[in-house]
Each structure stands twice: as C-alpha cells, then as structure tokens.
Amino acid sequence: MTYRLIWRKAVNAAMLGLSGLCALAAVSVLLFILGYLAWHGGRALNWDFFTKLPKPVGEAGGGMANAIVGSAKLLLLASLIGVPIGFFGGVYLAEFGGRTFPFLVRYTTDLLNGVPSIVIGIFAYGIVVLRMRHFSTFAGAVALGLMMVPATLRSTEDFLRLVPRPLREGAMALGASKWKTIATVVIPAAYRGVLTAVLLALARVAGETAPLLFTAFSNRFWSPGWNQPTASLPVMIYTYAIAPYEDWHRQAWAAGLVLLGLVLATNVIARTVLSRRVSVPRT
Amino acid sequence: MATAPIAVRHGHPSRGPRALLQRLRSGDEAAHLITALFAGSVILITSLLVYELWANSVLSRHRFGWSFLFSRVWDPVFEQFGALPFIYGTLVTSAVALLIAVPVGLGAAIFLAELAPPRLSDGLAFVIDLLAAVPSVIYGLMAIFTLVPLLRERVEPGLGALFGFLPLFQGPAYGVGFLAGGLVLAVMVLPFIISVSREMLLAVPGDQREAALALGATRWEATWKVAVPFARAGILGSIFLALARALGETMAVTMVIGNNPQISASLFAPGYSIAAVIANEFSEATGDLYLHALIELGLVLFFLTFILNGLARLLILLTTQRGTAHE
Numbered sequence: 001m002t003y004r005l006i007w008r009k010a011v012n013a014a015m016l017g018l019s020g021l022c023a024l025a026a027v028s029v030l031l032f033i034l035g036y037l038a039w040h041g042g043r044a045l046n047w048d049f050f051t052k053l054p055k056p057v058g059e060a061g062g063g064m065a066n067a068i069v070g071s072a073k074l075l076l077l078a079s080l081i082g083v084p085i086g087f088f089g090g091v092y093l094a095e096f097g098g099r100t101f102p103f104l105v106r107y108t109t110d111l112l113n114g115v116p117s118i119v120i121g122i123f124a125y126g127i128v129v130l131r132m133r134h135f136s137t138f139a140g141a142v143a144l145g146l147m148m149v150p151a152t153l154r155s156t157e158d159f160l161r162l163v164p165r166p167l168r169e170g171a172m173a174l175g176a177s178k179w180k181t182i183a184t185v186v187i188p189a190a191y192r193g194v195l196t197a198v199l200l201a202l203a204r205v206a207g208e209t210a211p212l213l214f215t216a217f218s219n220r221f222w223s224p225g226w227n228q229p230t231a232s233l234p235v236m237i238y239t240y241a242i243a244p245y246e247d248w249h250r251q252a253w254a255a256g257l258v259l260l261g262l263v264l265a266t267n268v269i270a271r272t273v274l275s276r277r278v279s280v281p282r283t
Numbered sequence: 284m285a286t287a288p289i290a291v292r293h294g295h296p297s298r299g300p301r302a303l304l305q306r307l308r309s310g311d312e313a314a315h316l317i318t319a320l321f322a323g324s325v326i327l328i329t330s331l332l333v334y335e336l337w338a339n340s341v342l343s344r345h346r347f348g349w350s351f352l353f354s355r356v357w358d359p360v361f362e363q364f365g366a367l368p369f370i371y372g373t374l375v376t377s378a379v380a381l382l383i384a385v386p387v388g389l390g391a392a393i394f395l396a397e398l399a400p401p402r403l404s405d406g407l408a409f410v411i412d413l414l415a416a417v418p419s420v421i422y423g424l425m426a427i428f429t430l431v432p433l434l435r436e437r438v439e440p441g442l443g444a445l446f447g448f449l450p451l452f453q454g455p456a457y458g459v460g461f462l463a464g465g466l467v468l469a470v471m472v473l474p475f476i477i478s479v480s481r482e483m484l485l486a487v488p489g490d491q492r493e494a495a496l497a498l499g500a501t502r503w504e505a506t507w508k509v510a511v512p513f514a515r516a517g518i519l520g521s522i523f524l525a526l527a528r529a530l531g532e533t534m535a536v537t538m539v540i541g542n543n544p545q546i547s548a549s550l551f552a553p554g555y556s557i558a559a560v561i562a563n564e565f566s567e568a569t570g571d572l573y574l575h576a577l578i579e580l581g582l583v584l585f586f587l588t589f590i591l592n593g594l595a596r597l598l599i600l601l602t603t604q605r606g607t608a609h610e
Contacts, residue, residue: 008501008504009501011501011503012501012502012503012504015503015507016394016398016502016503018390019390019391019393019394019397019398020394020398021390022386022387022388022389022390022391022393022394023390023391023394023395023399023407023477025387025391026387026388026391026411026414026473026474026477027407027410027411027414029414029470029473030410030413030414030417033417033421033422033425036425036429037421037425040428084321085321085324085325085328087321088317088318088321088322089318089321089322089324089325091318092315092318092319092321092322093322095318096314096315096318096319101319101322101323102322104326105322105323105325105326108325108326108329108330109325110592110596111329111589111592112325112328112329112332113592114527114588114589114592115332115531115585115588115589116530116531116532116533116558116584116585116588117531117533118531118533118558118561118562118581118584119332119336119531119581119584119585120332121561121565122335122336122339122561122565122577122578122581123331123332123335123336125565126335126336126339126578127331127335130339135566146328149325149328153322153325177310177311178310178311178314179310179311179313179314179315180310182314200416203416204416206418207417207418207419207420207421208418209418209419209420209533209534210419210533210534210558210562213562213565213566214565214566217566234418234420234534237420237421237424238420238423238534238538241420241423241424241427241428241538242427242538249428252424253424256420256421256424259418259420259421260417260418260421263416263417263418264413264416264417267412267413267416268413271409271412
C-alpha cells in the first residue's frame with residue numbers, strides 16, 4: 001500500500017468514527033435530560049403536587065393542581081379552535097381545491113407555521129386581550145389553537161391524498177355523492193394518520209410557554225370558567241425556575257418531569273401505536 | 284351570493300335561487316363551500332396577524348422610523364427605544380448555536396444516512412424526533428441548573444485562560460450570557476438539522492455513491508465528495524430552518540442570556556435577545572409607546588423568520604426535486 005492510500009483509509013476511518021460520535025452526542029443529550037429530570041423531579045414529586053394549590057412565598061409544600069387543570073383546559077379549548085380549521089382546511093385542499101386559492105392557502109399555512117411562538121402570543125394579545133381588556137384562558141387557547149392549525153392542515157391534506165384512488169371510485173360507482181364519499185370512505189381510511197398528526201401538534205403546544213405569558217398569564221388560585229387568567233404547567237416551570245427560592249426549584253423539577261413525561265408519552269404513543277405503517281410527514 | 288363563482292366553475296348551466304338551493308341540498312356544493320371557508324380562514328388569520336403587528340406598532344414606527352433598528356438605547360423611563368442590543372444578542376446567540384450545531388448535526392446525519400444499518404438509523408431518528416419534541420422551557424430549566432454553573436465555574440475561566448487574548452473570551456465569568464444562550468440554542472436546533480439533513484442525504488440516488496465507490500473512493504470520500512455536494516442545497520435549507528428556529532426561540536434563551544440590553548464583544552457578558560425582551564417586558568409595559576416598541580420588535584422578528592423560512596423551503600424543494608429526477 002502506498003502512503004497515499006494509507007492516509008486516505010485513515011481519514012476514512014477517522015471521519016466515519018467522528019460522525020458516529022456526533023450521533024452519539026445528540027442521542028445522549030436526550031438521555032441526559034431524561035435521567036437528570038427523573039432524578040431531581042422524582043424526588044420532588046408527591047401526591048400534594050397533583051392535589052394542592054401553590055403555597056404563599058416562604059411556606060414550604062403545596063402543589064400545582066391549578067396549573068395542571070389550567071393546562072388541560074387550555075389544550076382542550078385550543079384543540080376546539082385549531083383542529084376544525086386545520087382539518088376542514090386540509091379536506092378542502094386534498095379533495096376540492098382549484099389552482100390559485102389552494103396555493104395561497106398552502107403558502108400562508110407554511111408562513112404561519114414559521115411564525116415564532118412569541119409573535120403568535122403578541123397576535124393573540126392584540127385580538128383578544130386588548131379587546132377584552134384582561135388576560136384569560138380563552139386568549140391563551142386562541143394562541144395555542146393557532147399554533148396547531150398548520151400541522152393539522154398540512155397533514156390532513158397529506159394523509160387524505162394517500163388514500164388510493166380506486167377506493168374513491170368504488171364509492172362513487174355505488175352512487176355516493178362526493179361529500180358522502182369523503183365522509184364515509186376517504187376520511188375513515190385516513191383517520192389514523194390525521195389523529196397522529198393532531199396528537200403531535202397537541203404535544204407540541206402543551207409545552208409552549210412564550211405565547212401564554214401575556215395571554216393566559218398566570219394565577220396562584222383556581223381559575224373558574226374560561227374568562228380569567230389561569231396558571232399552566234409551562235409558565236409555572238418558568239416562574240419557579242427563575243425564582244430565588246429553593247422550594248420553588250424543587251417544584252419546578254417536579255413540574256418539568258410531569259410535563260416532559262406527558263409530552264414524550266404522547267409522542268411515543270402517536271408515533272408507534274397509532275401510526276403503525278403510516279409515515280408521519282414533517283411539518 | 285358567495286356560492287355563485289363556485290357554481291360557475293363547476294359549469295352548472297342552471298342559475299337562480301331555486302337551482303342554487305337544489306345544488307346545496309345535494310351536499311357537494313355545501314361541503315365545498317364550508318371546507319373552503321375553513322381553508323380561507325387561514326389566509327384571513329395570517330393577514331390579520333401581519334396587520335395587527337403593523338397597526339399596533341404604529342406609534343413606535345412613527346416616532347423612531349428606521350433609527351429604531353440602529354439605536355442602542357433602551358430606556359423605558361425616558362421613552363427611548365432602540366432595537367440594536369436585542370438584534371445583536373439574537374444574531375450572536377444564533378451564530379454560536381449554528382457554529383456548534385451545524386458540524387455536529389451534519390456529522391450525525393451522515394452517520395444516520397450513510398453508515399448506520401437501516402434499523403439502527405430509524406431507531407436513532409426516532410430518538411432525535413423525541414429530542415425535537417422536548418419543550419423549550421424544559422431546556423431552559425436544565426440549562427439554569429446544569430449548564431450555567433458549569434460555564435461559570437469551569438468552562439469560562441478555562442476558555443479565558445487559554446484564549447483570553449481574544450476579545451471574545453474576556454471579562455468576568457457570570458455563567459449567564461451570550462455563550463450560555465448560544466449553547467442551549469445549539470442543543471435545541473440540533474434535532475432539526477439532523478433529521479432534515481438525513482432525509483436530504485437519503486434522497487440522494489444510490490448509483491451516485493456506487494459510481495464513486497466503483498472508481499475506488501473510500502466510504503468517506505463517496506459521502507463527502509459525492510453525496511453531500513449532491514444534497515448541498517437541502518442541507519443548506521436545513522441550516523436556514525434551524526436558524527429561523529434559533530432566532531424565534533424564546534424561553535430557553537430568556538432563562539440563560541442574562542437579560543441585560545448591552546452590546547459586548549465578549550461571549551461571557553450577559554445580553555438580551557428580541558424574543559427574550561418581549562417575553563420579559565410585554566405584560567409589564569407601561570405606556571402605549573413602550574408596548575408599541577415591543578410589538579415592533581415582534582414585527583422585526585416576524586420578517587427575519589419569514590425571509591429565512593422562505594429561503595429554506597426553496598432550497599429543500601430544489602434538492603428533493605433534483606433527487607427524484609435522477610431515479
């Protein structure tokens with residue numbers, strides 16, 4: 001072997017090894033986060049966390065029951081706002097559609113998808129909080145719901161397009177009208193994929209903090225109805241983590257563990273159980 | 284009235300209210316109309332978003348004009364607002380993030396696309412996707428309690444001792460600052476670079492590599508000199524995508540950047556970013572001008588990410604189309 005060849009083989013081995021190390025580094029970040037959070041959060045987690053309200057500053061103990069309920073309410077209302085727009089919009093793009101209008105819809109959807117979450121928060125502040133003159137669960141849900149639209153819309157379109165043409169033609173041949181074909185044949189054939197995408201979108205907005213800071217704001221007590229400021233898990237993690245109290249840090253770890261657990265569990269379930277043999281398009 | 288153009292497009296010969304009612308009763312026209320309304324609402328919402336940002340920043344735009352972008356003073360008490368420290372902080376943290384995340388991400392993507400057996404590659408890609416799903420506030424929480432102390436006590440003094448002659452690594456080690464913000468961002472954008480680049484590399488036709496291997500290239504040469512250049516535009520697109528993410532990222536940066544509106548050559552110094560100042564000061568902004576200045580910052584951020592996302596999508600489209608054209 002010439003020196004040149006030895007050199008090339010050495011470079012080959014070195015660079016390929018290095019690329020493996022890069023992959024290892026990326027994966028180990030997740031393991032580190034999971035391990036660290038499980039260690040610190042697990043020690044801080046107790047029954048009170050799920051059932052009690054936050055205690056006043058200086059008193060140890062208390063929990064985040066109001067934030068857990070607040071997050072659940074925000075996500076429910078956000079889904080009610082975001083999913084219909086995304087779903088029916090996606091049905092339109094896949095099944096009806098012309099030339100210019102669908103292009104515009106796709107373009108603005110991609111645009112909306114790229115808008116930073118904090119800017120969505122400013123928007124929700126402008127259209128809801130400024131008009132109603134106070135922070136509310138509703139305002140937070142508008143912000144989160146808007147963030148769910150692009151992912152839901154584009155994946156509904158993609159999954160409906162994946163439904164084979166003969167299936168539609170079969171239904172049409174039996175005399176079904178177009179919307180009946182869509183409602184009873186096409187959508188049932190694609191629902192697993194759509195559901196996967198909706199769950200992933202939900203998991204994504206569940207951890208969003210920035211758009212809630214000045215829409216849902218925060219609350220140290222229960223937030224009855226939909227019209228008052230509410231606590232939510234991500235905002236609580238943020239305020240507790242930057243506060244100077246040891247006990248609040250402990251609670252922030254517990255909340256972090258709960259939030260990450262829910263988000264990752266939703267991801268794993270959506271990606272493995274539901275989407276078996278369905279490829280999730282990236283949004 | 285709104286259904287009239289749709290009816291024309293479908294070439295229905297019958298007109299008038301009775302015929303319209305009949306067509307609606309069959310369901311197809313109604314379904315078309317309703318779904319079109321939902322689709323159209325996306326256009327409406329997005330236009331409204333741009334309009335709201337524009338209209339609600341009018342005071343600040345009129346008062347400061349273009350000098351808003353170039354002024355270094357941010358003084359709510361005397362109502363002087365300039366965006367330069369925030370733009371600087373956003374760009375510096377993003378640059379640090381890309382400097383670290385691009386080589387590592389590209390390396391990992393090469394491993395996943397070119398070397399790893401398909402099952403391992405899919406498994407690792409799954410983990411990377413999970414990493415992308417971790418909420419940013421969790422990254423911030425981790426960074427406050429692990430990264431910042433590590434930087435303050437070990438890394439920054441070490442870097443200062445080794446490279447202290449560079450202005451980048453001078454000054455006291457606070458822990459929080461541009462470097463901490465950049466490092467957190469690097470970890471956060473890494474999954475995006477890896478998964479998009481991996482897909483771009485997987486889209487490179489196999490015969491390209493085989494031809495290089497047949498000519499006697501090593502595995503690395505076939506990858507680096509043939510596959511990577513082939514997917515060049517798409518990989519660049521993934522980097523732009525990551526940059527757009529980094530610019531708009533709020534919580535994790537807010538928690539570790541130090542929140543001090545200053546322009547400093549040193550990476551150790553505390554700074555501020557556009558998204559962070561909006562997050563911190565928006566709900567406490569007193570006075571309309573203050574609020575409008577913050578919303579104008581949001582407008583700046585919107586335009587930055589708008590341009591980058593557009594470029595990224597164009598590049599990715601170019602690569603995937605060229606990739607499939609060769610099959």
